[in-house]
Amino acid sequence: MEILQQISERLQKGDAAAVGELTGAAIEQQLAPKRILDDGLLAGMAVIGDKFKRHEIFLPDVLLAAKAMYAGLDLLRPLMIEEGIPTVGKVVLGTVQGDLHDIGKNLVGIMLKGAGFEVVDLGKDVAPERFLDAAEESGAGIIGMSALLTTTMPTMKKVIDLARERGLFGKVRFLIGGAPVSADYAKEIGADAYCFDGVKAVECAKAFTKAS
Amino acid sequence: MREKVAMTPEEVLPARAAVLRAMGVPEGTEPDTRVIGMADQGVAMMTKLAKPVGLVMAISHEEFETVYQGEGRNEPDTPLNQLFPKATQLALYAVTVGDAVSARISKLFDTDDFTVGVALDAAASEAAELAARVAETFYRDYLVRHHRLDSSQATLAFSPGYCGWHISAQRALFARLQPDDIGVRLNPSCLMAPLKSISGVIVAGPKEIFEFEDDFPFCSDCRTRECRERLENVRNQ
Numbered sequence: 110m111e112i113l114q115q116i117s118e119r120l121q122k123g124d125a126a127a128v129g130e131l132t133g134a135a136i137e138q139q140l141a142p143k144r145i146l147d148d149g150l151l152a153g154m155a156v157i158g159d160k161f162k163r164h165e166i167f168l169p170d171v172l173l174a175a176k177a178m179y180a181g182l183d184l185l186r187p188l189m190i191e192e193g194i195p196t197v198g199k200v201v202l203g204t205v206q207g208d209l210h211d212i213g214k215n216l217v218g219i220m221l222k223g224a225g226f227e228v229v230d231l232g233k234d235v236a237p238e239r240f241l242d243a244a245e246e247s248g249a250g251i252i253g254m255s256a257l258l259t260t261t262m263p264t265m266k267k268v269i270d271l272a273r274e275r276g277l278f279g280k281v282r283f284l285i286g287g288a289p290v291s292a293d294y295a296k297e298i299g300a301d302a303y304c305f306d307g308v309k310a311v312e313c314a315k316a317f318t319k320a321s
Numbered sequence: 322m323r324e325k326v327a328m329t330p331e332e333v334l335p336a337r338a339a340v341l342r343a344m345g346v347p348e349g350t351e352p353d354t355r356v357i358g359m360a361d362q363g364v365a366m367m368t369k370l371a372k373p374v375g376l377v378m379a380i381s382h383e384e385f386e387t388v389y390q391g392e393g394r395n396e397p398d399t400p401l402n403q404l405f406p407k408a409t410q411l412a413l414y415a416v417t418v419g420d421a422v423s424a425r426i427s428k429l430f431d432t433d434d435f436t437v438g439v440a441l442d443a444a445a446s447e448a449a450e451l452a453a454r455v456a457e458t459f460y461r462d463y464l465v466r467h468h469r470l471d472s473s474q475a476t477l478a479f480s481p482g483y484c485g486w487h488i489s490a491q492r493a494l495f496a497r498l499q500p501d502d503i504g505v506r507l508n509p510s511c512l513m514a515p516l517k518s519i520s521g522v523i524v525a526g527p528k529e530i531f532e533f534e535d536d537f538p539f540c541s542d543c544r545t546r547e548c549r550e551r552l553e554n555v556r557n558q
Contacts, residue, residue, distance in 0.1 A: 123353075123355065167344075167345045167346045167347070167350070167352075167356075168344060168345035168346075168439070169344050169345065169346060169352065169353075169356040169359055169436070169439070169440075170353065170356065172435055172436045172439060173353075173355060173356070173436060175435070176433075176435070176436060179433060207508065207509060207510030207512070208510060208512060209508075209512055209514070209516060210512075210516070211427075211430070212426075212430075212438075212439070212442050215430045215435065215438070216435075216439070219435055258482070258488060258510055258511060258512060259482075259487075259488055260488055260489065260510045260511050260512075261510045261512075288544070291542075
């Protein structure tokens with residue numbers, strides 16, 4: 110459908126005004142909201158994600174595309190809620206206790222929303238039990254944790270150990286990220302994946318959502 | 322010697338290229354004009370909000386040994402461990418661009434104005450680095466005025482959390498320097514507030530002492546290798 114292709118193309122150009130207009134037009138044409146989302150907005154963000162991975166574009170370009178995505182999503186959201194259309198999945202995000210760095214975590218949240226996930230953002234300095242409480246309350250299948258200090262990254266292990274105690278380990282997937290964190294550390298503490306950027310986080314979240 | 326270093330926002334104004342780099346745009350790339358606009362907006366906002374200030378305090382080798390060792394969690398060998406015994410002068414320092422910048426960054430993300438948020442964050446990070454250079458220059462000028470540094474000598478700064486110097490040493494550093502005078506505080510996780518703050522030690526000595534290879538075991542984890550550029554700057558001092 111041409112209008113959906115146009116939405117995708119304008120999103121890729123980061124043209125928020127055009128994406129908003131075109132999404133409104135698609136809704137008026139009575140196209141199914143899920144179709145507008147999948148074949149217009151998410152299709153455009155998928156191209157952006159691929160280009161970013163290939164280093165053809167960079168973070169600011171991704172953010173401009175995400176802003177355009179939000180312009181379309183803002184119009185679709187009420188319709189999707191009305192029709193009971195589920196999101197791709199739910200992710201709880203937060204920067205661990207004692208740490209106040211949140212730019213990276215925020216960027217992951219933006220990318221996840223751009224990929225159709227619902228994000229429960231707990232903010233910064235999040236106590237271990239809050240991650241799990243939020244996952245249980247929201248039904249989120251994924252918890253994403255960020256830490257930017259070697260002094261705060263051990264809290265990630267506390268969260269995972271607490272998940273074991275509460276019988277949530279294996280039911281909820283854990284993504285971790287941040288400058289001092291690594292794939293080895295993820296393995297060491299029982300996290301499901303180390304995500305070095307938002308694109309990787311989206312990849313992992315999609316893979317874990319499909320698998321569950 | 323313990324002195325506040327007054328700074329203006331203009332003194333810590335980052336170059337557009339540096340802000341773009343900090344935003345993830347590699348050097349040599351031609352960004353979209355909107356991306357350039359984002360960077361410029363970040364710089365303009367930072368200039369309005371920043372209240373940069375620093376603190377420099379001379380410290381003896383003996384006292385610095387205690388600060389350096391901190392809680393005993395450093396890597397066995399580090400560039401600083403090799404350098405500071407050969408230094409002629411040492412000074413602890415802290416700089417900040419102030420609370421208002423961090424508060425605005427949070428607000429921008431809260432209101433989904435994340436393009437400007439990222440640009441302001443990048444500009445503020447670069448500004449903090451420039452503030453550290455201003456403090457270093459201040460100390461160098463002080464040493465020159467007191468005939469303790471000549472053209473055969475240079476300075477180089479290090480911060481806990483980098484190059485094998487464990488971040489927990491911040492506690493010893495803060496206990497000695499007490500930068501709450503300039504509004505910089507340390508939380509129990511060794512995180513500084515305001516976030517856009519830097520602290521560390523300035524090492525002064527003959528230029529030839531400032532040579533080390535980036536082949537320490539922890540260098541393989543380093544994502545920037547900025548030590549190479551910093552050493553080049555030392556040679557040009």
